Amino acid sequence: MYLAEHDVVVGQDLSVGYEKHNPLITNINFEFKEGQIIAINGASGIGKTTLLRTLAGLLNPVKGGVSVFGSSTIRRGEVGYIPQRLGLIRHASVYHNVMLGAKAGHTSAWFPFSSICKPVSLQAIESVGLTHKLRTPIRKLSGGQQRRVAVARTLAQKPRLILADEFLAELDEETLIMVMKKVLDYVKQNNAIMVLVEHDLNRARQMADRLFTAEGNKLVEIFNEEDEVHE
Numbered sequence: 001m002y003l004a005e006h007d008v009v010v011g012q013d014l015s016v017g018y019e020k021h022n023p024l025i026t027n028i029n030f031e032f033k034e035g036q037i038i039a040i041n042g043a044s045g046i047g048k049t050t051l052l053r054t055l056a057g058l059l060n061p062v063k064g065g066v067s068v069f070g071s072s073t074i075r076r077g078e079v080g081y082i083p084q085r086l087g088l089i090r091h092a093s094v095y096h097n098v099m100l101g102a103k104a105g106h107t108s109a110w111f112p113f114s115s116i117c118k119p120v121s122l123q124a125i126e127s128v129g130l131t132h133k134l135r136t137p138i139r140k141l142s143g144g145q146q147r148r149v150a151v152a153r154t155l156a157q158k159p160r161l162i163l164a165d166e167f168l169a170e171l172d173e174e175t176l177i178m179v180m181k182k183v184l185d186y187v188k189q190n191n192a193i194m195v196l197v198e199h200d201l202n203r204a205r206q207m208a209d210r211l212f213t214a215e216g217n218k219l220v221e222i223f224n225e226e227d228e229v230h231e
């Protein structure tokens, strides 16, 4: 496949799904640029999570390809995935789970343990308001608190691409606004790219520069801030 530039995330003639002969979303073409927040909505079961998992490199495309910052093999440290089912270690503490994110982003074969992991993790936990639960195991947290741990884990990783699947679910209005702001500020300040799945269309529009909707087997762009006329 043609490898795109190192600063964009590209899908080329991409089809996603679990069976070659029965793909869910087909023949998608897109180019997401640094600093962009992209929202995807669409009916339950249509394939939104499947698309995010493909962008995360957890699932192979059934057709076509993905290029993430110039590479078709996705470098895990660069991609922060906040899954719909959170994938936290339930018996381990908030701190331990967030440290795993920090280590994914900041350690390498040459630097097996970076000294910045600890402060970065503590800061991420504070940013989602969970410092008082630092040593609490995940299984003793509420649904919304667990979701905030998953957000902190991703922020601690300092990824260039964030993939967020319903990351605001189960949060009350006040907490939701706080978490949303932290993540959006991160993306804008670091010139990262964020692709988020969001059921609430108003909220999707509020957060995103570009909005896609999955319909049938297609992904249709219905809003792009760059196209808007600014007077």
Ligand SMILES: Nc1ncnc2c1ncn2[C@@H]1O[C@H](COP(=O)(O)OP(=O)(O)OP(=O)(O)O)[C@@H](O)[C@H]1O
Residues within 6 Å of the ligand: 018, 024, 042, 043, 044, 045, 046, 047, 048, 049, 050, 051, 084
């Ligand atoms: N591991 C899997 N193996 C086979 N089929 C799967 C698997 N995971 C999901 N599916 C099927 O793929 C389809 C799309 O699932 P997906 O989770 O991508 O939907 P979604 O758009 O994210 O829905 P929701 O809004 O409910 O989260 C569904 O019909 C689902 O049953």
Ligand SMILES: [Mg+2]
Residues within 6 Å of the ligand: 048, 049, 050, 084, 165
């Ligand atoms: Mg889903």
